[in-house]
Amino acid sequence: MPISFDEKTHTYTNVETGEQLISATTILGKYKPEFDKMSNARRVANREGLDVAFILDMWKKDKNKACEYGTHIHKVMEDYLTEGKQDEEYKTLYESYNKYEKVFDGFRERHCEKQLFNLDYNIAGTADLIYENKDSFFIGDFKTNKQFRFYSSYNEYYNSPISHLSVCEFNTYGLQLSLYAHLYEISSGKKCRGLVIFYKSKSDEWYPIRCNYMKCEIENLIKHYKNT
Numbered sequence: 001m002p003i004s005f006d007e008k009t010h011t012y013t014n015v016e017t018g019e020q021l022i023s024a025t026t027i028l029g030k031y032k033p034e035f036d037k038m039s040n041a042r043r044v045a046n047r048e049g050l051d052v053a054f055i056l057d058m059w060k061k062d063k064n065k066a067c068e069y070g071t072h073i074h075k076v077m078e079d080y081l082t083e084g085k086q087d088e089e090y091k092t093l094y095e096s097y098n099k100y101e102k103v104f105d106g107f108r109e110r111h112c113e114k115q116l117f118n119l120d121y122n123i124a125g126t127a128d129l130i131y132e133n134k135d136s137f138f139i140g141d142f143k144t145n146k147q148f149r150f151y152s153s154y155n156e157y158y159n160s161p162i163s164h165l166s167v168c169e170f171n172t173y174g175l176q177l178s179l180y181a182h183l184y185e186i187s188s189g190k191k192c193r194g195l196v197i198f199y200k201s202k203s204d205e206w207y208p209i210r211c212n213y214m215k216c217e218i219e220n221l222i223k224h225y226k227n228t
Helices: 024-029 037-048 052-083 088-104 169-188 216-227
Strands: 003-006 012-013 018-024 109-118 124-133 136-143 191-200 204-213
Touching: 003 109, 003 124, 018 024, 024 124, 024 169, 024 216, 037 052, 052 088, 052 109, 052 124, 052 136, 088 136, 088 191, 088 204, 109 169, 124 169, 136 169, 169 191, 169 204, 169 216
Parallel strands: 018 124, 136 191
Antiparallel strands: 003 012, 012 018, 109 124, 124 136, 191 204
């Protein structure tokens, strides 16, 4: 493997050159409109009658808690899919996943936590799930965030060259999986057949959401990023 991954810092490095690759989530984040954290913290603090520092600290703790929970659930599913390990606490997750795995009928080869990269683009990422046969594949991903919106609540759009897409979970995750699909198409020579987000509902069940493969958007985004 020509790249190494540091799980603690979540960074990918070219083993031969020592150069750090940009992660898929980082490059997509560069095309989101900038979030003015301080102004929004002041607005919330004034509305709630609280200190700005308290609001910022609360947001940080909530973010860290959500990240830790997401990492834990990913590990739970990875252990189940790769080693058959089960915990009674997550029975509904296993059962709901098994129920919807028929989406991948005909794609019997499964990879979990598959590292994807392209040294020409200097981009890397890790796909939760890849299902493939000899000609094509599906990309799958587990998501545990509280909200899953199909439109922007604040009428926000990504920056050019993908400014026709609103900033919401559906498009954000669709772009992330599309970038993974593009990287894997190049490395495997196979064609992407589809993208599936497994979203964890409040009832602790996976709910599959199909996404379009936004290949043109990803190609334009990579071209723009390399030129800038």
